[in-house]
Amino acid sequence: MSDVPPALQRGWDELRAGRFSRAENIFDGAVDRHSPNSVDRAVALCGLGFARLGFSRYSEAGEAFESALAGQPEYSPALLGRAVLHRLQGRSDEIVAIYDQLSARHPQSAMIKREAAAVRSEAVPLLIRRGEAAAGENPGAAAVFFRKAIGFDPDLPRLYGLLAGVLETSEQYQEAVECLELAVSLSEGEEARAYRERLAWLELGHGNSERAVALFGDLLLATPDSPRLNDGLARAEQKFREDSIPGEYRQVLDGVLSLDRGGLAAIIALESGWSDGATYLSDSRPRVIRDAGSHWAQPYIRAAVDRGIMDLYLNHTFMPTARVNRGDLAYAACRLLQGFGGELDLDGKAVVLSDLSRDHRHYDCICRLVGLGLLTRYSDNTVRINAPANGVDALELISSIHRMLISQSP
Numbered sequence: 001m002s003d004v005p006p007a008l009q010r011g012w013d014e015l016r017a018g019r020f021s022r023a024e025n026i027f028d029g030a031v032d033r034h035s036p037n038s039v040d041r042a043v044a045l046c047g048l049g050f051a052r053l054g055f056s057r058y059s060e061a062g063e064a065f066e067s068a069l070a071g072q073p074e075y076s077p078a079l080l081g082r083a084v085l086h087r088l089q090g091r092s093d094e095i096v097a098i099y100d101q102l103s104a105r106h107p108q109s110a111m112i113k114r115e116a117a118a119v120r121s122e123a124v125p126l127l128i129r130r131g132e133a134a135a136g137e138n139p140g141a142a143a144v145f146f147r148k149a150i151g152f153d154p155d156l157p158r159l160y161g162l163l164a165g166v167l168e169t170s171e172q173y174q175e176a177v178e179c180l181e182l183a184v185s186l187s188e189g190e191e192a193r194a195y196r197e198r199l200a201w202l203e204l205g206h207g208n209s210e211r212a213v214a215l216f217g218d219l220l221l222a223t224p225d226s227p228r229l230n231d232g233l234a235r236a237e238q239k240f241r242e243d244s245i246p247g248e249y250r251q252v253l254d255g256v257l258s259l260d261r262g263g264l265a266a267i268i269a270l271e272s273g274w275s276d277g278a279t280y281l282s283d284s285r286p287r288v289i290r291d292a293g294s295h296w297a298q299p300y301i302r303a304a305v306d307r308g309i310m311d312l313y314l315n316h317t318f319m320p321t322a323r324v325n326r327g328d329l330a331y332a333a334c335r336l337l338q339g340f341g342g343e344l345d346l347d348g349k350a351v352v353l354s355d356l357s358r359d360h361r362h363y364d365c366i367c368r369l370v371g372l373g374l375l376t377r378y379s380d381n382t383v384r385i386n387a388p389a390n391g392v393d394a395l396e397l398i399s400s401i402h403r404m405l406i407s408q409s410p
Contacts, residue, residue: 004043011047020054027051042072049081053088061085076105080112087119096123096152124149124156131162139166157187161195164202173206193219197229204236209243212236245270248296252391259391262297262320264329265310267391268336269300271398274307288316295320309335326393327362327385330375333397334365340405355382374400 004012011026027048034041049064062085068078083098099116106112131145146163153159164179180199184192200215216233223229249270252263289312292301301318304310310332312318351367360366366383369375374397377383 005040008040008043008047011044011051015047015050015054018054020051023054024048024051037071039072039075042068042075042078045071046075046078046081049078049085053081053085058085058089076102083115083119087122090126095119120152124153124159127152128159128162131166135162135166135169139169142166143170155186157183157191157195160186161198164198168202168206171206173202177202177207193222200232200236204232204239209236209240213240241270246296253395255390255392257391259324259389259394260321261310261318261324261328262292262295262301263391264324264332264389264394265304265320266297266300267394267398268309268332269303271395271402272303272336274300274303287312289318290315291317292320304332307339309339324389324394325386326375326383326389327360327366329389329394329397330366330369330383330385331362333369333374333401334362336398337401337405340401351377353377353381353383356385360385369397372404374404 007026008030011023011030014020014023014026027044030044031041031048034044045064045068049061049068052058052061052064061081065078065081065085068075069082072078079098079102083095083102086095086098096116096119099112099119102112103109103116127145127149131142131149134142134145143163143166146159146166150156150159150163160179160183164176164183167173167176167179177199180195180202183195184199187195196215197219200212200219203209203212203215213233213236216229216236220226220229220233246266248257249263249266251257252259252266257263287305289301289305292298295301297320301310301320305312305318310318351371353367353370356363356366362385366375366385370377370383375383
């Protein structure tokens, strides 16, 4: 302050000595003696503001600092006064930018560096408290507080975890996933594990089911007997299977698409839980299928053919778009039941059907399914084998076979 007029210097000397009343009188009298927007007037106003801070008259002090900055927007002591006032009022989060500005202007000032560091350390917990208080009723406002805290301390994992929570509440799932990924990358040990588990459950509920499978699998390496994690893995695997099912499959079950041989193969394979590399249920081996490559059910056709449940024609075609009737469905169901070792013997009980001759190629199979209660016999003692089958019929028959197999297992 060596370059200020002597009268103003006396005011600053009184201020440093803690004689706030004398300092206030000097600065108050000097304000009107200097021209508007002059540096000396800004000096007087700034001193007046600090004198009033000494009496805890915060509102009047704020007016003095703002008046000084109105005339001299770059006047550092007035900026410092504004920052000190905010800090005394518990608004640390609002003054970090001011201290950053002051630090840039005065890089050699140890005092400003200390104050800037202190303000940052105070601002983060304050923002956390505000965010947690707002999270229940206003997750959007809470997210603003947590994002601001991250700006002050971008290496604190807890902030990303808190932000992920309110983002999930707001159904902003992808951003929540990204926040948890950052929390995992910035943490270690049990803290990282806790964030990884949150990430696994979030991916399961609202994200990538395949990734959820991988995350639960990794977590189980350390605690393989955890019921919670094993349940998560089972649910993730189920959801991944469901997510992997083509839309055409659901259209077959809903009746939007007619049941064709490709659709039947899909129902058999998915209900049986087959995937590539599963053990064959018969002596069959992978075969050349010439016409299934572009069909939506291609992997399921491969599964059903290679396991001997559905046949190829002599020229290695499957005819995936050929319609399926109730006789075709029954035959495939018998092959499936026999492949799993299911019992087809009816203990000598005869089944007589009025629309099926004994020399029909599916006679034995259909009679046995009817006798087991797996295939519907209508009131006129017919099974209507030439009637088109639909997705619901096929799903119910294949599901019934698996339920029967489960009931027969030891």
